[in-house]
Amino acid sequence: MKNNSLSAVYICLLILIFGCNTPKKESEKISKEGYTTSGQNPKWVRSLINAYRTLNDGQSIEAANQLYEAAELMPKKNWEIYFMAATVYSTKNKNEEAFQSLHKAIQAGLRDSVLTATYPSLSSLRNDSRWNTLLHTISNNRKKYTQSIKNPELLKELEEMWAQDQLALSQYEEKTKSLDSNASVEEYQLLFKAVEDRWEINKNKLDSIIDIHGWPGNELVGEDGAKISWAIPQHYPDVFFKQKCLSLIKKAMKKGDMDPNHYAELNDRIARDIWQKQTYGASMGQGAPHPIQDPANVDQRRVALGLLEPIEVYWKFLPN
CATH class of the missing domain: 1.25.40 (Serine Threonine Protein Phosphatase 5, Tetratricopeptide repeat)
Structure with missing residues (x-):
């Protein structure tokens, strides 16, 4: 029951928030570059918008590719975008691409092995020999994370x-x-x-x-x-x-x-x-x-x- 509860925490937070913890100094720099929706957006913004538009049309390999590329361009890496790309790759039986995206998600802060293990769209990866190693790496991420906070x-x-x-x-x-x-x-x-x-x-x-x-x-x-x-x-x-x-x-x-x-x-x-x-x-x-x-x-x-x-x-x- 506890594991299911913790999984629910992160599933809901995926929906609730698009987390980008941006220092003010960085945001001031971006604003000088013409940070608007009038066609002057940075390349990563245009890339992510296009990825969502493609994803809205259906979960295709093209959508997953665009999500991954947008995640790579982001100035602050966001694990949710890599994770989303991985789920789409997995449903299309693109296991290599899915694992690559999940490893990128881990580097960007993915630390919930329960969410990953139980997420329905990743089911095609569970029989792969790399699966348990991946979950172990995510669990270690969690341990390091909890050791880094005060309480x-x-x-x-x-x-x-x-x-x-x-x-x-x-x-x-x-x-x-x-x-x-x-x-x-x-x-x-x-x-x-x-x-x-x-x-x-x-x-x-x-x-x-x-x-x-x-x-x-x-x-x-x-x-x-x-x-x-x-x-x-x-x-x-x-x-x-x-x-x-x-x-x-x-x-x-x-x-x-x-x-x-x-x-x-x-x-x-x-x-x-x-x-x-x-x-x-x-x-x-x-x-x-x-x-x-x-x-x-x-x-x-x-x-x-x-x-x-x-x-x-x-x-x-x-x-x-």
Whole structure:
């Protein structure tokens, strides 16, 4: 059960975030090069946009090739892109290319052997003699990672909190399948009560963690733990709790202890919750971004915050 829970953590985080921890100095350099969506984007940005467009048309070898090439061009390597390429290669029985992509993902920070071992699209690789060695390498990556952070026990606690969040949501989805088409709103609300209870537990636990340790950022719990500490207020419905966390994330971000994406996404989520236009284009609606203030200059605001990817790349990474 524990392994499945940890796998759920990373599967959900793949969907939640396109992580690019960019120092401000680097983002300032990029902005001077003409960092816009008006045809002046860096080569890696154009390459990644084209890769997503191809992938949207279907999981083809061409799409996998383009994802891999885009990942190679990125100024900061992103393991999720290599991993995505590997899953497409695997479904096309291109094992050599899939293993190459996974090794690149490991170099870029892939450290969850459970996610890798159980990911359905990688099933064609499991009988390959290199498979167990690959999983062992990923496990070693995880060990080195946990040794590099200040509080690995707190990371485990956050991972369990997020796993319980995901478990409550998945159980809710399963239970709603048993409802017939005439089910009332009250019946859905009754089933959703368990999810709300879990959100309340996680909110209270995060409050306690903050009281004891301060905001759990990269230095204290690593990038994985920092993502979870950001994701918990994303789910919690109370806007005042979100605003409290946003203030702490902003302080941590200024010290280089939180990914700027986390600040942007929670900031824009709050704007959406209170029916305001968002600032960074980080909050999506049904297949399109929530309305943005001054959209012509959104990329300039993203660069100023320290976000590496322009808005078109960000939108294409998020599911519709």
